[in-house]
Structure formats: C-alpha cells, structure tokens
Amino acid sequence: xTDLAPSVAAQERPATSPRGGxxxxxxVRAQFPILSRSxxxxxxxxxxxxxxxxxxxxxxxxxxxxMEGGYANVHRGLHTLSNEATxxxxxxxxxxARFLNAESPEQVVWTKGGTEAINLVANGLGLSIEPGDEIxxxxxxxxxxxxxxxxxxxxxxxxxxxxxxxxDGSLDMTAYADLLGPKTRMVAVTHMSNVLGTINPVAEIxxxxxxxxxxVLIDGxxxxxxxxxxxxxxxxxxxxxxxxxxFGPTGIGALYGKAEALEALPPYQGGGEMIETVEMDRVTxxxxxxxxxxxxxxxxxxxxxxxxxxxxxxxDQASVRAHEHSLYQHAVDRLQGQNWLRILGxxxxxxxxxxxxxxGAHAHDVAQIMDRYGVAVRAGQHCAEPLAKRMGVTSSTxxxxxxxxxxxxxxxxxxxxxxxxNFFV
Numbered sequence: 001x002t003d004l005a006p007s008v009a010a011q012e013r014p015a016t017s018p019r020g021g022x023x024x025x026x027x028v029r030a031q032f033p034i035l036s037r038s039x040x041x042x043x044x045x046x047x048x049x050x051x052x053x054x055x056x057x058x059x060x061x062x063x064x065x066x067m068e069g070g071y072a073n074v075h076r077g078l079h080t081l082s083n084e085a086t087x088x089x090x091x092x093x094x095x096x097a098r099f100l101n102a103e104s105p106e107q108v109v110w111t112k113g114g115t116e117a118i119n120l121v122a123n124g125l126g127l128s129i130e131p132g133d134e135i136x137x138x139x140x141x142x143x144x145x146x147x148x149x150x151x152x153x154x155x156x157x158x159x160x161x162x163x164x165x166x167x168d169g170s171l172d173m174t175a176y177a178d179l180l181g182p183k184t185r186m187v188a189v190t191h192m193s194n195v196l197g198t199i200n201p202v203a204e205i206x207x208x209x210x211x212x213x214x215x216v217l218i219d220g221x222x223x224x225x226x227x228x229x230x231x232x233x234x235x236x237x238x239x240x241x242x243x244x245x246x247f248g249p250t251g252i253g254a255l256y257g258k259a260e261a262l263e264a265l266p267p268y269q270g271g272g273e274m275i276e277t278v279e280m281d282r283v284t285x286x287x288x289x290x291x292x293x294x295x296x297x298x299x300x301x302x303x304x305x306x307x308x309x310x311x312x313x314x315x316d317q318a319s320v321r322a323h324e325h326s327l328y329q330h331a332v333d334r335l336q337g338q339n340w341l342r343i344l345g346x347x348x349x350x351x352x353x354x355x356x357x358x359x360g361a362h363a364h365d366v367a368q369i370m371d372r373y374g375v376a377v378r379a380g381q382h383c384a385e386p387l388a389k390r391m392g393v394t395s396s397t398x399x400x401x402x403x404x405x406x407x408x409x410x411x412x413x414x415x416x417x418x419x420x421x422n423f424f425v
Contacts, residue, residue, distance in 0.1 A: 023319040028402040031056045042374030045412045050194050050222060050353055051378050052244045052398035062307040063300055074299055075273065089299055092306025093289075096254050098311045099231045101240060107262065107291040109255040109413075110133065110297050114221040115144040117240035117255035118188070120292060121217055122148035124265035125186060131157030134183045136214075138163035138171055138200075139250060139390045140193045143383040145219045149188060164190070165390055169196035171346030180212040187216045191223025191239075195382045195398065197225050197328075197347025197353030199331045200425075206235045215261065221245055221253075225402075226321060226351040237261040243301065248308035252301035255292070262288035269294040320403045324352035325412045327401045340421055344391050352401040355382070361424045363395035368395075369420035377412055 009036045029035055032054050037044050046054060066088065070080035074089045087194070097105040111117040134159050136147045152158040171189075180187075187209040193197045202223075206216045206362045217238040220229050224241040238261060243252040254285040257265070267274055268287050271294035276284040285291050331354055335341055340359040358366050367379035378398045381388045388394065399413055 018251040019189045023315065023403075025323060025324050025404060025406050028315070031058070032404055033057060033060070035404060036044065037313075039374040039376070040372050042372075042411070044406075045373075045375045045409045045416075047399040047401065047405065047413055048376045048378050049171045049402040049405075050245070050382075050398060053247045053402055054223070054252070055249070056247055056311055058311045059304050059308050060230075062355065063249065063304050066300055066303055071300070075295060077223075078418075085299060088303045088306075089297070093304045095309050097256075099229065099257050099313075100226075100241075100254075101232050102256050104259070106287075106289055107259060109257065109262070109292045110302055111240075111253045111255055111292075112251050112298060113244075113253035114219060114240045114242035115253075117215065117238075117253050118145055118219065119148045120255060120268045121238050121240075121257075121265070122152060122304050123268055125215075126152045126156055126158075127266055129156040129158050132159060132183060133157075133185045134161055134179075134181065135157045136161045136163060136176070136187045136189075136209075138176075138189050139165040139383065140169075140171070140189055140196060140198065141188070142194055142221070144221075145174065145188050145190060145217075146386070149186075153229075158185075160206070164384070165196075165387065166347075169193070169198045169350065170347040171200055171205075172405040173201070173204070175388070176369070177208055178408065180208060180214065182213070184209070184214040186214050187214050189216075190219040190221075190374070192220075192227050193345065193353075193384075193387075194222050195353070195355050195356070195384050195387055195396070197350035198345055198347040199223065199349055201309055202236065203234050208209065209301060210235070220349070220355075226324065228317075232255050239350065241315050243305040243308065246305065246308055247312060248305035249301040252298045252305050254305075257288070259288075262292075264357070265292070267294070268292050273285045273297070286374055303323075315403065317367050321351075323403060324401045324405070327405055327407065328352040328354055328406060331399070331410045334411070335417075338385075338418075342393075344396055355396050355398040356399070357393050357423055358397050361421065364398040365424075366397045366417070369423055370416040373412070373419065375416040377413075381394050396397065 022099050070084050072085045074086040093108050094105045097108045163176045209216045215237040218236045220239050220241045237258050239256040244250040274291050274294040341358045344355045363379035
C-alpha cells in the first residue's frame with residue numbers, strides 16, 4: 001500500500017477489502033500514485049488502459065531500488081552487483097514463463113515490446129518464405145500484427161489472406177477454416193481485439209492451423225491482460241506480450257515460443273550475448289532465448305515487468321475480469337437508448353473495452369471535450385485501419401477499463417460523454 005493519498009473516489013471508500021472479502025478496486029486504486037491527481041480541476045478518470053496502463057507503487061519502488069542499490073550489467077560480470085542484477089533479471093524471465101504457463105523460462109525471449117516480438121518471428125520466417133506462401137491475419141489486427149507480414153508480401157512474395165469480422169465483432173470462423181490450405185505458413189491473430197474487446201477462440205484457431213500444417217502466432221498484448229494467456233492450453237507456436245499494458249514499464253515485452261519453433265528461427269540481430277564463438281571466418285550462435293537478445297538487454301524494464309506480474313498475481317483474475325466487465329456493462333446500460341451513439345463490437349464474452357462513434361462529432365473532438373472533465377479516453381483508428389474500414393468508421397473513441405477503475409469512473413465517463421455530445425447539438 002502506498003503512503004500517498006488515494007484519489008477522490010477512493011477517499012469515499014475504505015482502502016481495505018469490504019467485509020466478507022471479494023475484490024476491492026478502491027484498495028487497488030490506492031496503490032497507484034498517479035490516480036490521486038486532478039486534470040483540468042477534476043479527479044483523473046483514466047480509461048486509456050488499452051493503450052498503456054498505469055504503474056503501481058510496487059513497480060515504481062522496485063525500479064528506484066534497483067537503480068539506487070543493485071544495478072549493473074548482467075551475465076558474466078563476476079562481481080556482486082552483476083550477479084545480483086543477473087539473478088533479478090533471470091527471475092523476471094521465470095515469472096513471465098509462469099504467467100504464460102510456459103514449459104520453461106528458456107522459451108521466453110526478452111524484446112522491447114509486442115511489436116518487436118512479432119517482427120522477430122516475421123523476419124525469421126521470412127528467410128524461408130517463397131512466392132505464393134500464405135499468411136493469414138484477421139481484419140481486427142493491430143498494425144503491429146499486420147505490417148510485419150506486409151513486409152514479407154513486399155519482399156518475399158508472400159500472400160496475405162484475411163479472416164473476416166462479423167457485424168458483432170467476432171471472427172468468422174467458417175471463413176477462417178476455408179482460408180487454410182497447403183500453402184498456409186503462418187496464422188497470426190490477436191487474442192483480444194484492442195478496439196472491439198473481442199476475445200478470440202485462439203485454441204480452436206491454433207488447432208485448425210496445425211491440422212493444415214501451419215504455425216500460429218498469437219498477439220497477446222491485450223489478451224495477456226484481460227484473457228487467459230495459457231500457452232500450453234492454447235497450443236500456439238508463438239505468443240507475444242508487452243509490459244506497459246501489464247502495469248510494468250515501457251520498453252519491455254516478451255516472446256514465448258515452443259522450444260522447436262525457437263530453435264528453428266535464425267538470429268534476429270547480431271551483437272554481444274547472442275553468440276557462442278566469433279572468429280574471423282566463422283560465427284556460431286547461442287541457443288534460445290539468448291540467440292535473440294543481442295546487446296545489453298532492458299535490465300531495469302525486465303525486472304519491473306517481473307514485479308508487475310507478481311503484484312498482479314495477488315488478485316484472483318476471474319474476480320478482476322468480473323469487476324472490469326461490471327464497469328463496462330454499467331456504462332453500456334446507462335447509455336441505452338442514446339440513438340446518437342454506435343458501439344463497435346458486442347461479441348459474446350468480450351473484454352471491458354467500449355469503443356464507440358458519436359453521430360455528428362469527430363472522435364478527436366469527443367475525446368478532447370471529455371478531457372475537460374478529467375476523463376482520459378483514446379480517439380482515432382487505434383492502429384487498426386482495416387478494422388475501421390470494415391466497421392464503416394473513419395475514427396472512433398475508446399474507453400478501456402482496468403482493475404483500478406471504479407463505478408464512479410464509469411459514471412464520470414458516461415456523464416462526460418453526454419456533455420460532449422450536447423456540445424455538438
């Protein structure tokens with residue numbers, strides 16, 4: 001628990017779990033120093049969590065403590081500080097492996113984020129891509145899971161095929177099955193849409209792809225936060241996540257790969273750490289994961305991510321998801337009957353992301369007016385331009401809920417949205 005004063009909303013409730021137990025968002029909220037501040041004279045209502053989550057005191061303190069008393073470069077230092085940093089750095093890898101239910105920490109590669117993780121796989125696969133080989137993605141993908149495959153289309157002659165999205169925001173699984181064929185090399189889909197909140201049936205997607213002889217990469221940048229990132233249950237060849245959405249630092253992410261999938265990938269970058277021997281006429285490479293971690297790694301960031309995941313593990317994740325969904329549903333219920341509002345994505349079992357378009361108003365204007373009331377939301381195409389085209393919008397506004405949000409936040413969001421709408425009429 002932090003010594004800093006909680007937000008105005010948190011001050012209205014005790015910062016301990018209510019009698020009888022259960023998940024208490026007010027106790028969680030009190031651990032986030034930034035949530036105690038005001039914006040434009042109003043209590044901050046932070047609903048931009050799908051873009052980046054705030055950081056708890058535990059993570060902040062761990063980063064400061066490491067910089068003040070335990071920092072050095074990792075691996076082969078042979079002195080106390082280096083050994084301590086190496087132990088903390090590799091412990092964080094173990095924590096990520098446990099979080100993903102990976103078989104071994106050696107299956108976790110540090111990257112600077114989900115984007116680099118996907119590019120690492122795409123670049124490695126690209127060396128064996130031949131013209132006409134097919135890569136399947138979906139219409140709901142983030143650009144980070146589109147553009148790397150477009151590069152293979154441009155440079156290697158790969159063919160991109162697209163899983164269509166139904167009107168409710170779910171994937172057309174019948175169409176997906178029809179896309180699979182003997183030339184399919186990779187299926188790359190998101191675990192959870194950053195726009196629609198749709199949680200995809202990734203285990204079934206993987207099963208069908210493997211039956212067709214293709215590999216599967218799951219973009220878990222949202223799913224690792226709001227779904228169940230169990231890589232053994234999913235069965236995928238690769239799974240990527242990013243730390244800053246998981247209440248950790250920026251500049252850190254991870255790639256999980258099956259042991260045989262990682263062994264088959266060539267190095268992504270060259271430099272220190274990723275080699276076994278370097279001679280004037282030959283070089284040999286380290287085994288995964290170090291083969292893919294050239295240069296000085298993001299030491300502080302990895303340690304911070306490990307702390308964030310340990311912090312998150314203290315909460316029952318089913319209770320967290322139920323809480324987040326209750327906020328989403330409360331906002332939706334209050335907005336029923338507003339014929340000027342179109343909600344994008346209402347698939348069954350979706351996560352707590354509320355993306356919408358306001359009739360007669362640009363999403364950027366809506367977000368800026370809501371900011372006057374202290375409500376932070378995101379506006380634009382959310383790095384998902386093909387999806388925006390599919391849904392028939394040029395831009396939209398997105399509110400995304402996290403475990404530290406409260407019913408007061410949900411009400412403040414609806415109140416600010418209605419005020420923004422009234423500004424345009």
